[in-house]
Amino acid sequence: MASKVVPARGMRDILPVEKARREHALHVIREVYRSFGFDEVETPAMEDLSRLESGQGGENEKMLFKVMRRGLAADEPLLPADVADLGLRFDLTVPLTRYVASNAASLRMPFKALQIGPVWRAERPQKGRYRQFVQCDIDIVGEAGTLAEVELVTATHTALTRLGLTGTTLRINDRGVLTGLLTGCGFAADDHGSVLITVDKADKIGLDGVLAELRAKGFAEESVTALEKSLTELLPLTDVAALGTGVLPDAIPAGSIADLQEIARALAVSAPDLDVRFDVTLVRGMGYYTGPIFEMSLPGGGSSIAGGGRYDNMVGRFSGRDLPAAGFSIGFERIIDEISVPQDAAGAIALVHPAGADAGELLRKQRELQAGGARVALVRQAKRMQPLFDALVAEGYSQVVRARVDDEGVLEFSDPSPLTAS
Numbered sequence: 165m166a167s168k169v170v171p172a173r174g175m176r177d178i179l180p181v182e183k184a185r186r187e188h189a190l191h192v193i194r195e196v197y198r199s200f201g202f203d204e205v206e207t208p209a210m211e212d213l214s215r216l217e218s219g220q221g222g223e224n225e226k227m228l229f230k231v232m233r234r235g236l237a238a239d240e241p242l243l244p245a246d247v248a249d250l251g252l253r254f255d256l257t258v259p260l261t262r263y264v265a266s267n268a269a270s271l272r273m274p275f276k277a278l279q280i281g282p283v284w285r286a287e288r289p290q291k292g293r294y295r296q297f298v299q300c301d302i303d304i305v306g307e308a309g310t311l312a313e314v315e316l317v318t319a320t321h322t323a324l325t326r327l328g329l330t331g332t333t334l335r336i337n338d339r340g341v342l343t344g345l346l347t348g349c350g351f352a353a354d355d356h357g358s359v360l361i362t363v364d365k366a367d368k369i370g371l372d373g374v375l376a377e378l379r380a381k382g383f384a385e386e387s388v389t390a391l392e393k394s395l396t397e398l399l400p401l402t403d404v405a406a407l408g409t410g411v412l413p414d415a416i417p418a419g420s421i422a423d424l425q426e427i428a429r430a431l432a433v434s435a436p437d438l439d440v441r442f443d444v445t446l447v448r449g450m451g452y453y454t455g456p457i458f459e460m461s462l463p464g465g466g467s468s469i470a471g472g473g474r475y476d477n478m479v480g481r482f483s484g485r486d487l488p489a490a491g492f493s494i495g496f497e498r499i500i501d502e503i504s505v506p507q508d509a510a511g512a513i514a515l516v517h518p519a520g521a522d523a524g525e526l527l528r529k530q531r532e533l534q535a536g537g538a539r540v541a542l543v544r545q546a547k548r549m550q551p552l553f554d555a556l557v558a559e560g561y562s563q564v565v566r567a568r569v570d571d572e573g574v575l576e577f578s579d580p581s582p583l584t585a586s
Contacts, residue, residue, distance in 0.1 A: 174295030265483035273306030303491035340420030348415030
């Protein structure tokens with residue numbers, strides 16, 4: 165028996181109906197982001213391995229797809245670390261910072277970039293999680309103030325609303341809040357990364373799970389207990405305006421609180437229907453974030469559908485010149501099932517014809533119908549027409565034109581009529 169032919173593990177084929185949905189979403193996202201002044205750029209799928217393993221990608225660096233160097237001799241003894249020199253990008257932010265460093269002389273600052281493309285992570289495949297997926301990013305490089313964060317969130321909220329995704333919630337935090345909290349609880353600076361990786365799991369394993377994992381990692385009990393006390397007190401605190409009332413530990417920088425409040429005040433004007441909430445356990449797994457961070461979710465909670473934050477130090481790592489930067493990424497694969505594709509105003513017509521019909525006449529009629537702006541597909545008639553009609557309706561066709569050969573061998577066409585499924 166022949167083996168089943170399937171895509172590589174963690175990859176998938178996109179069928180026409182889903183492809184149409186994806187292209188509709190991409191069109192709307194591009195249109196909205198361009199209306200906010202973002203310019204679309206493109207970066208290579210591969211980057212130097214040293215750049216992708218710079219320590220800024222958090223857990224994603226462990227899921228790199230590495231590319232072997234060309235010209236390796238089959239019998240040359242090499243360590244695994246010496247075999248690869250390139251890797252497939254795991255996000256669009258690291259390539260963008262290299263792009264800005266490479267092309268700084270040609271870019272007007274602040275630079276507002278839109279980037280859409282596939283990324284790859286060697287994750288364990290599961291429902292809704294693939295090894296290749298699309299990201300939609302907007303970034304503002306060269307703007308140090310909170311105007312960048314407010315515009316990123318407003319533009320993304322507008323795009324999602326245009327796609328019919330309303331009632332969204334924005335959770336915000338600041339890396340300064342997190343590092344100040346950990347410092348106040350007695351965690352050494354070198355341990356902050358490991359602690360935050362665990363805190364980032366709070367929405368999945370709960371506070372008890374976070375504390376148990378920190379103890380399993382061997383952190384001092386007094387620090388874990390202090391963190392438990394702080395998180396227990398701060399988790400109910402969601403009103404950003406209330407952050408300045410002295411409820412946060414003294415080790416948290418006042419500037420971080422001021423930034424969050426400034427962002428919330430501005431969003432109340434630019435996106436008044438967006439529910440903005442403070443979440444002390446929001447971490448964002450990437451190691452490159454330096455300031456405000458945020459995630460957006462749909463009503464009912466669940467996984468976030470967009471996330472981002474400020475990453476002021478990344479461009480300087482590649483260029484030697486520090487540039488402030490912030491970005492927001494839509495979880496494209498997570499929104500696809502939540503949207504619907506509007507019916508084409510001009511209609512989609514199935515021109516159903518018998519086998520052997522005159523090709524010239526069929527194409528003439530097709531062009532005639534296309535002149536009105538319709539999408540017209542030539543479809544060969546089947547022995548059982550209703551299953552064919554069902555399939556066409558599922559693909560978005562709303563009308564049918566029937567072709568038949570009369571007694572004199574002339575090809576005749578019916579008027580367009582509604583196409584209905586059984």
